[in-house]
Amino acid sequence: MPDEPYDVIIIGAGPAGLAAGLYAARDRYATLLLEKNGLPGGQILLTEHIENYPGYETVGGPELVQHMQKQVEQFDAEIAINKAVTGLKRRDDGMIEVDVNDGETTYETEAVILSPGSDYRQLGLPGEDVMRQATRVSYCATCDGAFYRDKHVLCIGGGNTAVEDTLYLATRFTAKTTLIHRRMEFRAQKVLVEELYAKADENNIDIKLPYVATEIVPNAAGDAIDHVKVRNVETDAIEELKVDGVFIFVGMVPNTSWLEGFVPLDANGYIAADPITMKTPTPGVWVAGDCRQDAAMQLATACADGVTAAMGLKEYFRDFPDSESWAGVEPEAIEKDQVRGY
Numbered sequence: 001m002p003d004e005p006y007d008v009i010i011i012g013a014g015p016a017g018l019a020a021g022l023y024a025a026r027d028r029y030a031t032l033l034l035e036k037n038g039l040p041g042g043q044i045l046l047t048e049h050i051e052n053y054p055g056y057e058t059v060g061g062p063e064l065v066q067h068m069q070k071q072v073e074q075f076d077a078e079i080a081i082n083k084a085v086t087g088l089k090r091r092d093d094g095m096i097e098v099d100v101n102d103g104e105t106t107y108e109t110e111a112v113i114l115s116p117g118s119d120y121r122q123l124g125l126p127g128e129d130v131m132r133q134a135t136r137v138s139y140c141a142t143c144d145g146a147f148y149r150d151k152h153v154l155c156i157g158g159g160n161t162a163v164e165d166t167l168y169l170a171t172r173f174t175a176k177t178t179l180i181h182r183r184m185e186f187r188a189q190k191v192l193v194e195e196l197y198a199k200a201d202e203n204n205i206d207i208k209l210p211y212v213a214t215e216i217v218p219n220a221a222g223d224a225i226d227h228v229k230v231r232n233v234e235t236d237a238i239e240e241l242k243v244d245g246v247f248i249f250v251g252m253v254p255n256t257s258w259l260e261g262f263v264p265l266d267a268n269g270y271i272a273a274d275p276i277t278m279k280t281p282t283p284g285v286w287v288a289g290d291c292r293q294d295a296a297m298q299l300a301t302a303c304a305d306g307v308t309a310a311m312g313l314k315e316y317f318r319d320f321p322d323s324e325s326w327a328g329v330e331p332e333a334i335e336k337d338q339v340r341g342y
Contacts, residue, residue, distance in 0.1 A: 005108035012115035014042025016289030018068040019306030025075035036084035041065035118254040118290040127216035141165035152176040157249035163188040170203040180211035278309040
């Protein structure tokens with residue numbers, strides 16, 4: 001265990017964590033960011049072109065992360081890579097023990113900001129990962145829709161996000177949009193499905209039910225999609241679709257399973273928090289970014305979450321010495337409508 005405890009430990013060094021680290025370190029708090037991967041940045045490292053981050057007409061994800069990391073470190077925040085947090089424990093004196101790599105190291109801190117992020121749920125299709133790296137497979141219409149102006153894209157999914165984002169792409173950018181879903185009926189709200197069908201003809205949306213994708217086939221150079229194989233669930237017939245890009249809308253998976261019992265998680269595993277302050281019901285613990293319940297899942301809002309969380313440290317540290325009742329904090333999982341206002 002390191003000799004000196006930290007004022008705040010930030011778990012996850014993606015954009016939310018880096019923004020929190022910047023504000024915490026500028027306030028002269030002893031700040032440590034723990035990142036499970038070999039580089040800070042999180043999912044943004046996989047994004048080649050960013051056009052919706054304020055202040056940049058366009059910027060690459062790795063380039064933006066480098067700027068953010070340099071800015072954080074110039075205020076003496078520490079960033080430790082390959083440090084997967086595997087447990088948190090509140091001591092009776094109020095300090096929090098942060099267990100890393102299954103006991104390899106344990107850090108002590110007075111406060112924690114949780115920013116472990118979430119991952120887009122992937123389909124695991126042949127070619128999916130290769131084409132994701134080539135920026136031809138996306139999981140976020142808001143992030144990448146503008147790159148497909150006057151192109152043909154395939155959307156996959158049947159929930160609210162799939163229908164909403166298909167409409168977003170078709171009405172703003174694409175020349176043609178094909179939407180496939182594995183069932184004969186969408187899971188999305190009825191009003192959204194009605195809007196989808198009402199706008200399908202005028203916006204060149206081809207709705208194919210019940211279909212699943214079976215393979216994303218790269219071109220010979222491996223830098224674009226040659227075609228996508230889709231299968232009719234009822235007949236097993238295979239079709240080949242010529243598309244420029246694929247958008248997969250099958251949900252998110254928050255990186256929070258290891259937090260159960262320490263902070264409240266909703267039914268989907270997202271961390272419950274006051275959406276104004278980012279405070280969780282667990283004293284001294286904040287949340288920031290895509291792992292937060294009802295997060296907007298955008299780069300700019302993740303950074304804003306981190307800033308908000310770090311700004312809450314001042315009040316907490318002012319009252320910390322007088323806190324008396326730390327033991328026995330074991331919050332239960334709560335439902336979405338129970339989050340706000342505590």
